[in-house]
Amino acid sequence: xxxxxxxxDLHSYYGKxxxxxxxxxxxxxxxxxxxxxxxxxxxxxxxxxxxxxxxxRSGRVELAGRDVTGQPAHRIAKAGLSLVPxxxxxxxxxxxxxxxxxxxxxxxxxxxxxxxxxxxxxxxxRRNGGGxxxxxxxxxxxxxxxxxxxxxxxxxxxxxxxxAPIIVEEIVSQIGLIRDAGVPILLVEQNLAVCRALANxxxxxxxxxxxxxxxxxxxxxxxETIDRYLGVKA
Amino acid sequence: xxYLFQILNGIGLGMLYFLLAAGLSxxxxxxxxxxxxxxxxxxxxxYLTYDLVERGVSFWIALPVATLIVAIVAGAIExxxxxxxxxxxxTFHILVTVGIALVFQELAIIIWGPIGGSVxxxxxxxxxxxxxxxVYPQYRLFTIAVxxxxxxxxxxxxxxxxxxxxxxxxxxSASNMALLGYNTMRINTAVFAFGAGLAxxxxxxxxxxxxxxxxxxxxxxxxxxxxxVIGGMGSYTGALAAGLxxxxxxxxxxxxxxxxxxxxxxxxxxxxxxxxxxxxxxRV
Ligand SMILES: Nc1ncnc2c1ncn2[C@@H]1O[C@H](COP(=O)(O)OP(=O)(O)O)[C@@H](O)[C@H]1O
Ligand SMILES: [Mg+2]
Numbered sequence: 001x002x003x004x005x006x007x008x009d010l011h012s013y014y015g016k017x018x019x020x021x022x023x024x025x026x027x028x029x030x031x032x033x034x035x036x037x038x039x040x041x042x043x044x045x046x047x048x049x050x051x052x053x054x055x056x057r058s059g060r061v062e063l064a065g066r067d068v069t070g071q072p073a074h075r076i077a078k079a080g081l082s083l084v085p086x087x088x089x090x091x092x093x094x095x096x097x098x099x100x101x102x103x104x105x106x107x108x109x110x111x112x113x114x115x116x117x118x119x120x121x122x123x124x125x126r127r128n129g130g131g132x133x134x135x136x137x138x139x140x141x142x143x144x145x146x147x148x149x150x151x152x153x154x155x156x157x158x159x160x161x162x163x164a165p166i167i168v169e170e171i172v173s174q175i176g177l178i179r180d181a182g183v184p185i186l187l188v189e190q191n192l193a194v195c196r197a198l199a200n201x202x203x204x205x206x207x208x209x210x211x212x213x214x215x216x217x218x219x220x221x222x223x224e225t226i227d228r229y230l231g232v233k234a
Numbered sequence: 235x236x237y238l239f240q241i242l243n244g245i246g247l248g249m250l251y252f253l254l255a256a257g258l259s260x261x262x263x264x265x266x267x268x269x270x271x272x273x274x275x276x277x278x279x280x281y282l283t284y285d286l287v288e289r290g291v292s293f294w295i296a297l298p299v300a301t302l303i304v305a306i307v308a309g310a311i312e313x314x315x316x317x318x319x320x321x322x323x324x325t326f327h328i329l330v331t332v333g334i335a336l337v338f339q340e341l342a343i344i345i346w347g348p349i350g351g352s353v354x355x356x357x358x359x360x361x362x363x364x365x366x367x368x369v370y371p372q373y374r375l376f377t378i379a380v381x382x383x384x385x386x387x388x389x390x391x392x393x394x395x396x397x398x399x400x401x402x403x404x405x406x407s408a409s410n411m412a413l414l415g416y417n418t419m420r421i422n423t424a425v426f427a428f429g430a431g432l433a434x435x436x437x438x439x440x441x442x443x444x445x446x447x448x449x450x451x452x453x454x455x456x457x458x459x460x461x462x463v464i465g466g467m468g469s470y471t472g473a474l475a476a477g478l479x480x481x482x483x484x485x486x487x488x489x490x491x492x493x494x495x496x497x498x499x500x501x502x503x504x505x506x507x508x509x510x511x512x513x514x515x516x517r518v
Binding site for chain 1: 403418
């Protein structure tokens with residue numbers, strides 16, 4: 001099976017600090033894969049490097065078999081790699097509907113009406129300003145917007161961080177729906193229960209390197225690894 | 235009656251100021267770019283119209299052609315030069331754009347001479363309209379009508395269309411636009427060209443009323459800044475209200491105290507800032 005997204009030996013810097021020190025990972029059709037690791041491990045930087053918001057010093061980024069390394073973010077995004085950033089990136093002064101409208105792409109299989117089926121809250125709030133939404137609704141809007149571009153791969157950076165349990169549950173089931181619709185997802189998340197509920201495979205990142213890879217079943221029974229790299233009791 | 239006449243003149247003048255200021259304000263809103271070359275685009279629009287009409291081209295052709303050329307020239311300047319300095323402090327924006335403005339002013343003198351000239355009233359609008367018992371030039375009424383339609387159209391474009399939403403989203407965050415697949419450099423060029431085109435159009439419309447002369451750009455620039463400051467940075471309706479206010483004040487003052495007309499618009503600005511530092515309708 002060929003990977004939809006393949007990162008090979010990525011090295012990235014912020015100024016002089018060497019943040020990614022050879023990250024390699026893959027994501028295939030139909031999968032949800034998580035990228036775990038402590039704060040500051042380089043998870044967000046990995047996603048930003050993949051999409052070109054940070055330019056790697058060396059290494060390769062391939063999307064659906066095409067080398068997109070070194071291209072600017074807007075090209076990579078257009079080629080089908082969508083990042084929902086940690087800060088959600090909602091346009092506060094635009095209405096919910098306007099946030100969605102500007103994300104619609106010709107040729108995308110997703111229309112705004114499909115989006116409203118997955119995220120009915122957004123339809124209720126469509127005339128509200130982006131800045132008036134709750135954190136959970138902003139997250140939904142950000143994911144919805146990414147989907148409208150018709151991505152080949154969706155990358156979510158801590159989508160349920162800081163949200164109430166009931167909203168977390170809602171978003172987890174929505175992410176599942178998106179996967180079932182055929183969009184592979186690379187998920188960065190600290191909430192292990194969420195990762196377990198969704199993912200087929202897991203990578204653990206530490207100090208800019210992938211230090212562990214496990215299938216969902218291996219990971220479920222491996223509390224030692226979880227303790228060691230994530231420093232939390234399972 | 236003379237006052238009514240001057241108020242009508244003021245509205246016409248004010249709507250041209252509004253066009254100028256709207257362009258300046260849209261550019262500042264998206265790019266955080268202080269554009270002292272804005273008056274030069276007004277000058278260029280007026281002179282191109284003057285030149286084309288002198289060559290025998292109909293005003294009705296010259297008007298859109300001059301506007302379009304201004305937009306293209308401005309887009310080229312943005313794409314080649316200005317986009318490199320957005321990230322620098324505002325003082326650099328001022329330095330570079332004042333330089334551009336001076337180049338245009340001097341070029342106008344070299345090409346068209348230091349005296350300037352007049353543009354005849356366009357065919358079909360040379361007559362007057364009787365309003366009650368006083369007469370009013372048709373062309374001036376025409377400019378009021380055209381700019382009013384443009385003001386409505388611009389508002390719809392910015393607030394009611396996808397293109398407008400893209401521009402507003404871009405003013406909030408360029409990096410988030412990139413994540414949605416937008417090439418923000420291209421959007422910036424297009425918006426800059428559009429804003430400059432509005433200034434060019436204002437110049438072209440003004441040419442038959444006030445003629446052309448090499449210092450019209452500098453004058454237009456200062457008025458445009460006054461309008462933007464009074465109206466409130468980034469406020470569209472503010473620019474409209476302030477444009478009309480300044481136009482009317484200036485027109486009335488030319489009857490009451492001609493020497494003070496220019497001075498009075500700055501007094502109006504100082505007064506508004508003293509009472510409402512963010513301008514009439516400013517949000518920043
Ligand atoms: N814009 C930046 N400039 C400089 N250093 C940064 C920047 N963003 C992140 N870092 C540093 O890079 C490291 C990795 O950050 P990040 O990828 O955000 O980690 P994670 O998402 O795993 O918490 C951290 O040490 C962080 O302080
Ligand atoms: Mg992070």
